[in-house]
Amino acid sequence: MEDMIEFWSMVDNAPKRIPFKEGDRDGYQLDLMVRASHKAMSIPEVRESLTFLLVESPFAMIVRPAIMMLSRAYNSIILERLQKNK
Secondary structure, X not given: OHHHHHHHHHXXXXXXXXXXOOOOHHHHHHHHHHHHHHHHHOOHHHHHHHHHHHHHOOOHHHHHHHHHXXXXXXXXXXXXXXXXXX
């Protein structure tokens, strides 16, 4: 499924950390999310259960569009922030 290929690509290609300065709450939250994503996706059971939820579960057609919308939005924010910090 194309959405899942895109989703895993965003997670796998995300930076390990997001640079941020003291007091930068948005930067801290983005950094926390990318670190948590990498840790969570390194656990096979979490990765498998998320794939099930987004592809095979009875709720996949409801959950997947919402998750993809959020994932694309956060990926865009992360890429924009990385470009600013070059």
